[in-house]
Amino acid sequence: MRNIFNYVDRPSPIHRLTGATKLVCLLLWSFAAMSTYDTRLLVFLTLLSLVLFALSRIRFSDVSFLVSFMAAFMVLNNVLIFVFSPQHGVTLYGSSHPLLSLGGQYVITREQLFYHLNLVLKYFATIPIVLLFVCTTNPSEFAASLNRIGIRYTVAYSVALALRYIPDIQKNYHEISQAQQARGIEMSRKQNLVKRLKSAAAILIPLILSSMDRIEVVSNAMELRGFGKGKKRTWYMGRPFRPADILAMVFCALLLAAAIALNVLNGGRFWNPFR
């Protein structure tokens, strides 16, 4: 079965950080990049994330599929925003420097282009970090990390179960789908929409009813072993924090603090060079 989360096992300083550290950093970093529209900070975050990417020894070929998918998503989102709201930048920045008129309200302004630049930078500032997290964190360590940052171990265990059963369910789905297709079920574009949904249900019903049985079996097994009795639990994949972990978390917390400070200094989320 293909590794869906693209974990790349290759020793590097980033791999040596614990999963919990990387999760905390991912959250802090993505909140920082999400909250600010300050171009200077976004450029800094983008450059820094590229440096980290190089440091992690992840090759571009490891993630080229994800990158091309995400580029398509980004272009589509930007086009949609321009089609629906070509004057959004003007309202945000409070001034208008028209460059080119396409007729009607479709006037390309410097403000709009600057807004799109910020939007694209936001993607560039976050995506490498998400990829980095996905490629350098062993999925088995992920649940242990959730527990470490204060989420109840029962909930963390649900995540571990989800990760454990995704390949099984995927295989199950594939088998049922082929069996049903052999009986003449059609899910492609040739069929009309309602029929397509109905044939999807013909695959889903056996899949979900068999998963209900699986829930029964797994929960009985866990209950028999006394799961949920203790207040705490240890994790096979859990690792203790080292100085590098603390350093990384403090650094990311500072980034978030910088983002918040800039929001206050700029009097809003946008850094306005047109004023």
Next chain:
Amino acid sequence: MKNSPVKTIVSIGIGAALFFVLGRFVAIPSPVPNTSICIQYGLLAFMAVLFGPLAGALIGLIGHFLIDLSWGYGIWWSWVICSGIFGLLMGFAGKKIRLEDGTFGGKEIAIFNIAQVIAHLICWVVVAPILDIVMYAEPANKVFLQGLVGGVSNIVTTAIIGTLLCIAYAASKPKKGSLKEEK
């Protein structure tokens, strides 16, 4: 019948795995280019009705989070949160439906569908666009239209797939009071 806490945990785990597989690998092409129909919300509604609000909320949150993580385009928090809210709302509606006892007739179908329409509208037409505006400062008319299109397609798929799943599950359970003592 009350579910044990362990069963709820397992149902969250396996529910999230199902949500992930359906959302990530089972794309039914739709007439609109570049969009496919999400059938995972039918599953989410069904699981939430069966296992309650907490399970529903966590299946939505974890499942959607893992889908976003596996695509690698960053985590679209506003929509992840909305999947959780949808599961939560359907879990509350599920308290009126005794699926575990094998009853899912006309009245339950009506409750299920009215609840899912309201829950979808709250999530995708109200909460998701507002979060998009607050978190990502995107233009209002674009996000509301996106939400409306997503919401309506989710309502249709939930109506068909969710209802069919509930009927199939109820049919597989023995009806309450179906056994009689012989005199």
